[in-house]
Amino acid sequence: MQRMTSVCRRLSSQVWSSLTMQTIAPNLSAFAASSSTTCKVRQKSTDAAEPKEEAQTTQQFSGHIPVEELEFSYSRSSGPGGQNVNKVSTKVEVRFHVPSASWIPQDIKSKLIELEHNRVTKEGYLVLTSDKTRKQMLNQADVMDKLRSIVFKAAAKPRGLTDQEIQLRDKRLAKSKEETLREKRQRSMKKQSRGSPSVGSV
Amino acid sequence: MASTRDTAQRLIRSLPRVALHNIKSVQPKTRKKVRRSFAKGKTHGRGHKGQGQHMTLPRLGFEGGNTPFYLMIPKEPYYQNHHLRRQYPPLTMLSLQRFIDLGRVDTSIPIDLTQLCNTGLFNVNIDRKHFGVNLTEEGADIFAAKINLEVQWTTELVIAAVERNGGTVTTRYYDPKSLRALIDPLHFFKRSTAIPRCRLPPQDALEYYSSASNRGYLAKEEDIEVERQRLAQKYGYVLPDLHADPGSTMLKMRKDPGQLFYGLEPGWVVNLKDRLVLKPKSPEHLEFYAS
Numbered sequence: 001m002q003r004m005t006s007v008c009r010r011l012s013s014q015v016w017s018s019l020t021m022q023t024i025a026p027n028l029s030a031f032a033a034s035s036s037t038t039c040k041v042r043q044k045s046t047d048a049a050e051p052k053e054e055a056q057t058t059q060q061f062s063g064h065i066p067v068e069e070l071e072f073s074y075s076r077s078s079g080p081g082g083q084n085v086n087k088v089s090t091k092v093e094v095r096f097h098v099p100s101a102s103w104i105p106q107d108i109k110s111k112l113i114e115l116e117h118n119r120v121t122k123e124g125y126l127v128l129t130s131d132k133t134r135k136q137m138l139n140q141a142d143v144m145d146k147l148r149s150i151v152f153k154a155a156a157k158p159r160g161l162t163d164q165e166i167q168l169r170d171k172r173l174a175k176s177k178e179e180t181l182r183e184k185r186q187r188s189m190k191k192q193s194r195g196s197p198s199v200g201s202v
Numbered sequence: 203m204a205s206t207r208d209t210a211q212r213l214i215r216s217l218p219r220v221a222l223h224n225i226k227s228v229q230p231k232t233r234k235k236v237r238r239s240f241a242k243g244k245t246h247g248r249g250h251k252g253q254g255q256h257m258t259l260p261r262l263g264f265e266g267g268n269t270p271f272y273l274m275i276p277k278e279p280y281y282q283n284h285h286l287r288r289q290y291p292p293l294t295m296l297s298l299q300r301f302i303d304l305g306r307v308d309t310s311i312p313i314d315l316t317q318l319c320n321t322g323l324f325n326v327n328i329d330r331k332h333f334g335v336n337l338t339e340e341g342a343d344i345f346a347a348k349i350n351l352e353v354q355w356t357t358e359l360v361i362a363a364v365e366r367n368g369g370t371v372t373t374r375y376y377d378p379k380s381l382r383a384l385i386d387p388l389h390f391f392k393r394s395t396a397i398p399r400c401r402l403p404p405q406d407a408l409e410y411y412s413s414a415s416n417r418g419y420l421a422k423e424e425d426i427e428v429e430r431q432r433l434a435q436k437y438g439y440v441l442p443d444l445h446a447d448p449g450s451t452m453l454k455m456r457k458d459p460g461q462l463f464y465g466l467e468p469g470w471v472v473n474l475k476d477r478l479v480l481k482p483k484s485p486e487h488l489e490f491y492a493s
Binding site: 063064065067068070072088090094135136137138140141143144145 | 339342343359362363434435436437438439440
């Protein structure tokens with residue numbers, strides 16, 4: 001478990017908990033509750049609920065990535081490891097065409113390409129690799145984690161100011177302006193008082 | 203099963219009234235015998251003068267001031283409470299794949315501890331505080347068998363590796379008595395005793411076996427389905443649809459929490475000699491074994 005937390009530390013627990021049943025499994029079919037008595041061999045009969053063709057909401061990225069639309073390829077990892085690293089394909093590479101990806105909201109695709117321009121090819125393919133661990137499955141999980149966090153970062157909206165913050169800012173600006181004017185007036189009076197007094201002034 | 207309270211009440215009603223003639227003290231009071239010997243007079247075994255006679259001897263283990271032996275030797279508690287902890291001897295996924303490839307294990311029926319012990323290559327020794335099999339991650343990448351697996355301990359990677367190939371995993375607890383029957387069913391059936399009802403896990407194991415992320419046998423089916431989807435997203439594989447699978451009946455087979463063998467209920471007696479299965483009929487027996 002220690003190994004897994006080091007691989008998938010990018011996503012906070014909040015994000016993982018937000019991957020609810022609805023977002024993870026939109027096409028989940030319900031199991032019919034088995035009404036057998038105790039100790040019988042349970043055979044779950046399923047309510048053949050048709051998998052709903054859920055329209056991909058293009059408003060927000062939910063965290064769900066359709067794995068069938070990604071292309072995985074495996075190769076040998078770098079680094080030390082003797083015969084094992086020479087023979088076993090543990091390095092995982094994932095690629096997909098960003099402009100034609102149906103699962104990413106349209107408005108964040110350009111942002112995504114801009115943020116990850118180092119990892120995007122000329123044709124528009126985002127390529128991610130991982131050879132962090134000795135196991136291909138763990139590297140694949142690492143790559144999925146990377147991809148998910150990249151898309152979340154691209155989807156993050158800049159935080160606007162709240163009303164309170166705007167009020168505070170305006171108040172401070174007004175005060176500093178007032179202070180500047182006061183100093184100017186003082187300086188001006190100081191300079192004026194340096195001249196010789198004219199007839200008629202007290 | 204009748205509760206302790208009901209049993210106690212029934213006993214109180216049926217037994218005779220408590221009286222002096224039908225009760226006994228828990229421990230018979232024995233008077234400490236006064237030792238009187240003719241030979242041990244005068245100093246009474248204490249010698250002459252000194253600490254021995256004056257009752258001022260120091261504590262046991264004292265060596266006159268230097269650090270005594272029992273404090274000099276350091277403690278090395280490497281195996282402290284070792285005898286009280288549960289052990290799950292490991293079996294790698296690589297070994298399991300090898301068993302399947304060599305035909306030592308039948309994949310067309312659910313694979314549980316009995317199947318693994320029947321290979322003769324995996325042994326569970328109850329006297330060594332073994333509580334079942336621990337399926338480890340070695341060989342998870344190359345695992346390619348679709349099985350209905352039941353183990354006693356495993357990790358997330360193993361669960362993902364099995365489910366990726368269209369199989370199912372369940373973690374299941376067996377108490378030592380049930381485990382003994384499970385490891386060698388033939389030996390158990392030869393004794394012709396009633397099949398025991400499996401007990402719930404102890405307090406510290408209850409959380410593990412009730413958790414859907416560990417595919418515990420006490421967890422809810424809906425939670426397990428959510429966890430399956432979550433794991434598929436985490437490890438990046440398409441989760442095979444169990445419903446569409448032709449072998450789905452076998453893959454969905456699960457034992458009840460109290461059930462020990464597939465197809466057999468607790469309370470039944472298997473007579474191997476006459477090839478019969480005897481089932482209890484009385485309501486008390488049925489209530490006991492069903493509870």
